[in-house]
Amino acid sequence: MTEYSTESSFLPDVHPKVIESEAQSAQEIRRAAWFEARGAREQNKTRAGIVKRRSKLRARTFDFLFGAAAKTVKTLGLHDHLAARAADLVLTELDFHFHDLPPAFDGYRILHISDPHFDSLRQLEQAMLAVLGGRPVDLAVVTGDIADRFNGPWKTFLPPMRRLISGIAPADGFYAVLGNHDSWRMVAPLEALGVTMLINETAIIDKAGSCISLTGVDDPSNFYSPEADRALWTAPAGFKIALVHSAELADTASEAGHALYLAGHSHGGQISLPGGLPIMTGMQRLRKFSRGAWRHGGMDGYTSTGAGVSGMPYRLFAKGEIALLTLRRKP
Numbered sequence: 001m002t003e004y005s006t007e008s009s010f011l012p013d014v015h016p017k018v019i020e021s022e023a024q025s026a027q028e029i030r031r032a033a034w035f036e037a038r039g040a041r042e043q044n045k046t047r048a049g050i051v052k053r054r055s056k057l058r059a060r061t062f063d064f065l066f067g068a069a070a071k072t073v074k075t076l077g078l079h080d081h082l083a084a085r086a087a088d089l090v091l092t093e094l095d096f097h098f099h100d101l102p103p104a105f106d107g108y109r110i111l112h113i114s115d116p117h118f119d120s121l122r123q124l125e126q127a128m129l130a131v132l133g134g135r136p137v138d139l140a141v142v143t144g145d146i147a148d149r150f151n152g153p154w155k156t157f158l159p160p161m162r163r164l165i166s167g168i169a170p171a172d173g174f175y176a177v178l179g180n181h182d183s184w185r186m187v188a189p190l191e192a193l194g195v196t197m198l199i200n201e202t203a204i205i206d207k208a209g210s211c212i213s214l215t216g217v218d219d220p221s222n223f224y225s226p227e228a229d230r231a232l233w234t235a236p237a238g239f240k241i242a243l244v245h246s247a248e249l250a251d252t253a254s255e256a257g258h259a260l261y262l263a264g265h266s267h268g269g270q271i272s273l274p275g276g277l278p279i280m281t282g283m284q285r286l287r288k289f290s291r292g293a294w295r296h297g298g299m300d301g302y303t304s305t306g307a308g309v310s311g312m313p314y315r316l317f318a319k320g321e322i323a324l325l326t327l328r329r330k331p
């Protein structure tokens with residue numbers, strides 16, 4: 001069962017139906033304000049991370065360099081080979097151990113997908129399903145960058161997402177947050193496909209009265225707002241998982257008592273130096289969490305190298321992945 005946590009859901013001695021309608025209207029009002037603010041920032045191309053605004057000149061420079069590199073690769077006749085290699089994903093399987101995991105969730109399998117950028121690589125969902133190989137999944141989460149371009153044919157993410165959802169068929173549903181490449185306009189069509197979008201919101205996963213929570217926030221790398229911090233801090237007590245496009249809010253989530261933090265955004269550098277050392281992470285802070293498993297305070301984290309690509313359809317020393325994460329209860 002899934003329900004949204006809002007301040008009104010904690011009101012005492014009110015009929016549950018009343019709580020539900022108040023919670024829904026509070027969510028609708030808050031989302032309407034968010035749609036307006038996010039839409040304005042997308043329209044004005046106003047990008048701001050937690051530390052500072054994103055420079056438009058810097059973005060144009062990288063667009064130019066990526067375009068020039070892609071042209072060079074095509075001229076050398078290497079495009080098809082390198083693009084096929086970029087779509088050659090791995091399945092990373094990891095166990096995370098927690099003392100405070102509710103016993104009902106011991107062995108719980110979360111499929112973590114990040115950064116598919118579906119309009120950049122064709123049939124990427126087929127590569128994901130192939131590498132997953134039919135393994136059972138309790139919950140699937142996408143930590144942003146479902147699409148690649150705001151102003152491109154952005155609805156191209158819908159058919160692959162539909163195939164991915166039906167191919168994985170997670171028992172407890174499919175959840176997602178937006179990345180810096182995703183538009184507010186994607187929320188409604190994704191929800192119509194059955195994806196629960198978490199826009200600075202918390203969902204509760206309930207197994208026979210035993211619960212864990214999922215808090216998902218809007219992208220902090222380019223569309224940061226204090227609403228993201230508020231959502232992380234106001235998640236209900238208990239075993240808490242944070243879904244954030246980038247790892248840049250790891251310190252806040254750790255202080256707020258989250259047990260696990262799932263992120264992407266960096267693509268592991270996408271074009272990295274030998275040994276997987278990223279040249280660029282797209283992060284303004286906490287770059288040490290730009291790839292793989294990490295720990296901050298009492299919180300575990302995992303930053304996916306992402307499934308898709310952006311800028312140019314190639315990867316170097318940064319293989320794409322999806323991750324099957326199993327929650328284990330420490331005795």
Ligand SMILES: [Fe+2]
Nearest residue numbers: 115145265310
């Ligand atoms: Fe991305």
